[in-house]
Amino acid sequence: MSTDTLARIASKQEAVDAPPLMTARDVHVYYGKKHALKGVSIDITRENVTAFIGPSGCGKSTFLRCFNRMNDTVDGARVTGRIELEGEDIYAPEMDVVQLRARVGMVFQKPNPFPKSIYENIAYGPRIHGLAASPQDMDEIVTTSLMRAGLWEEVKDRLQDSGTALSGGQQQRLCIARAIAVDPEVILMDEPCSALDPIATAKVEELIDELRGRYAIVIVTHNMQQAARVSQKTAFFHLGDLVEYDDTSVIFTNPKESRTRDYITGRYG
Amino acid sequence: MSTLAEPLPAAPAARRPPTDWKDPAMLARVRRRYRSERIFRSVGLAALVFAVGFLGLLLVTMLQNGLGGFRQTQVKIEAVLDPTLLELGSDRSEEALESANYVAVYTRAIRDSLGSDATRVASASGWLALRERVMADPALLGQTVEIWVPVRSPIDQYAKGRIDPDIPPELSPIAPDQRAAYLRLKEEGLIRTGFNRTFLVTSDSKAPETAGIWGALVGSLMTIAVTLALAFPVGVLSAVYLEEFAPRNRWTDLIEVSINNLAAVPSIIFGLLGLAVFLNTMGLPRSAPLVGGLTLALMTLPVIVVAARAAIKAVPPSIRDAALGIGASRLQTVFEHVVPLALPGILTGTIIGVGRALGETAPLLMIGMKAFIVDAPRRITDPATALPVQIFLWSEDVDRGFVEKTSAAILVLLMVLLLINAVAIYLRNKYERKW
Ligand SMILES: Nc1ncnc2c1ncn2[C@@H]1O[C@H](COP(=O)(O)OP(=O)(O)OP(=O)(O)O)[C@@H](O)[C@H]1O
Ligand SMILES: [Mg+2]
Numbered sequence: 001m002s003t004d005t006l007a008r009i010a011s012k013q014e015a016v017d018a019p020p021l022m023t024a025r026d027v028h029v030y031y032g033k034k035h036a037l038k039g040v041s042i043d044i045t046r047e048n049v050t051a052f053i054g055p056s057g058c059g060k061s062t063f064l065r066c067f068n069r070m071n072d073t074v075d076g077a078r079v080t081g082r083i084e085l086e087g088e089d090i091y092a093p094e095m096d097v098v099q100l101r102a103r104v105g106m107v108f109q110k111p112n113p114f115p116k117s118i119y120e121n122i123a124y125g126p127r128i129h130g131l132a133a134s135p136q137d138m139d140e141i142v143t144t145s146l147m148r149a150g151l152w153e154e155v156k157d158r159l160q161d162s163g164t165a166l167s168g169g170q171q172q173r174l175c176i177a178r179a180i181a182v183d184p185e186v187i188l189m190d191e192p193c194s195a196l197d198p199i200a201t202a203k204v205e206e207l208i209d210e211l212r213g214r215y216a217i218v219i220v221t222h223n224m225q226q227a228a229r230v231s232q233k234t235a236f237f238h239l240g241d242l243v244e245y246d247d248t249s250v251i252f253t254n255p256k257e258s259r260t261r262d263y264i265t266g267r268y269g
Numbered sequence: 270m271s272t273l274a275e276p277l278p279a280a281p282a283a284r285r286p287p288t289d290w291k292d293p294a295m296l297a298r299v300r301r302r303y304r305s306e307r308i309f310r311s312v313g314l315a316a317l318v319f320a321v322g323f324l325g326l327l328l329v330t331m332l333q334n335g336l337g338g339f340r341q342t343q344v345k346i347e348a349v350l351d352p353t354l355l356e357l358g359s360d361r362s363e364e365a366l367e368s369a370n371y372v373a374v375y376t377r378a379i380r381d382s383l384g385s386d387a388t389r390v391a392s393a394s395g396w397l398a399l400r401e402r403v404m405a406d407p408a409l410l411g412q413t414v415e416i417w418v419p420v421r422s423p424i425d426q427y428a429k430g431r432i433d434p435d436i437p438p439e440l441s442p443i444a445p446d447q448r449a450a451y452l453r454l455k456e457e458g459l460i461r462t463g464f465n466r467t468f469l470v471t472s473d474s475k476a477p478e479t480a481g482i483w484g485a486l487v488g489s490l491m492t493i494a495v496t497l498a499l500a501f502p503v504g505v506l507s508a509v510y511l512e513e514f515a516p517r518n519r520w521t522d523l524i525e526v527s528i529n530n531l532a533a534v535p536s537i538i539f540g541l542l543g544l545a546v547f548l549n550t551m552g553l554p555r556s557a558p559l560v561g562g563l564t565l566a567l568m569t570l571p572v573i574v575v576a577a578r579a580a581i582k583a584v585p586p587s588i589r590d591a592a593l594g595i596g597a598s599r600l601q602t603v604f605e606h607v608v609p610l611a612l613p614g615i616l617t618g619t620i621i622g623v624g625r626a627l628g629e630t631a632p633l634l635m636i637g638m639k640a641f642i643v644d645a646p647r648r649i650t651d652p653a654t655a656l657p658v659q660i661f662l663w664s665e666d667v668d669r670g671f672v673e674k675t676s677a678a679i680l681v682l683l684m685v686l687l688l689i690n691a692v693a694i695y696l697r698n699k700y701e702r703k704w
Binding site for chain 1: 587588592593594596601606610
């Protein structure tokens, strides 16, 4: 992959100046004694898709999981620092985790649909949060979520089939549809395309582009081209540090840090 | 030079000749691999044949000895249901009908309709059939009815060809005049050998020809119901709590070890515990399915906990992430996603535990479910016995009739086990299909 192509794609990305929806300040994460994330600060906006890049094990997933407190479920994990959603401290005792996770949705690296029908996969979230006023309303939520995730045409005739019977790419879009069905404010995606073929990947990327502006999207990716294609802001992590965070066009054309440049140009190692 | 990390050490530039896949040593290795696979397969097959053979042997023996228990030789009598002889008076209530003097009517009916030599052919407890008939239809009082009653156990054995006719009379369980009477009645067409309904609908009796399995069956089912009602919810909830909610520390480790140990404790010890706690301390009724069920629940609980924990552990963590990730609470995650997926495994474990409990004898003996009880229990606090205990009790009797009944009761127990397993398999498939 030529660096020029990357730069050419990235330079088309224009970051918009906008107020942050989520802010992270001096976030540290420890797994037992292991210091996995070392004082990271970042702003996330609705208008710009944010990409997290960096070598394996540098703490991207760890950081991502701080935004919806999924690290709470990990035994021995400890998070310090401050993360705010619309000015509210999400680690404050009065913050309700269940509601937080509805407002900050997540799509995992490995597609993980429930072993239930396609319909039930989407309807589950809205049901537990009481978002549908009537069965018709629920039908509409399911339909629009599937449409927005670009899956409707493929599954509209078999909504009662099991979600696990879909192909990997379809499953991943089902998971995205499931996440947007609860109408979150932020969607966190952890390598959503790592198990997908190029066509399915393209669909997901298109989808991210369409969802931008409505939801704040953060995507972790190992694919530099993907970061350049879908994001307007890019954060580069290395060994638990946030090395550089800037507009995607800057990171891919004129990074300030030599470590960033080495990683992007593939001179890592 | 990269600023990101140390350069990787250069791979050793080993120069080895290319592998020769046709080398004789290589071919020999392949042959050896095939041979060990063949050996393993034949040993495995042999083990399977061995296991199935033993099972088959058990079943064949039981069928050989026990099938006779489902057949009973009967003799036809004509009974005059005279209310005076029955000492009934004018009272026709159920209690009065139940306690009437059927023995007198029965004795006279045998003498009058069969001849006095027949008294030693017809069963002494044959009046039970009369009572059953009258209780079912009190309008028969005053009339003459024809009724088939069981013959005495040795005659039954003789009729089924289980007594060698050539053994010397002093060794034979039937006296010559008894046999003569039987043969005469048979000649007159008053004898038949047919399906033994009595065995399935009555309870224990001193005479094998009127002994039945019904009381023990009901006792067993009640006991198991109590066991399930207690052990299943408590076991599953404990497992869920331990797996999904409890913190991992020294205390939970200790609990885990204790539960695993408990699953291996001999059942007689649970019997002693039940005796001490339920009977002596809490004063619950002796010999009752309630206490039996509670005692067996103690024994079954650890089995269910261990199986349920394993099943819950086997649910992929990605399902928990998925549910938590869209804002399901922990409770919702556990009960709407994890437990349903673990249910087939939980059910399998439960059935194994219940199957074991159903066949358990020792703890029930300890809490007194071995009494001679002629009525099926109506409530779980009534005195009762259970299938395995009944088998144990009958097996101690030397009467050939009881030997046959023992095997027949074992067949009934096996049928119940089979039924329970079938239900388990059905449930498991039903829930597995939802995946
Ligand atoms: N549950 C855990 N317990 C202990 N250490 C962990 C745990 N999860 C992650 N780590 C450690 O934290 C560091 C960061 O892990 P993380 O998963 O965030 O990396 P990543 O950047 O997402 O890597 P990848 O690109 O391979 O997904 C790693 O060194 C990892 O070993
Ligand atoms: Mg990761």
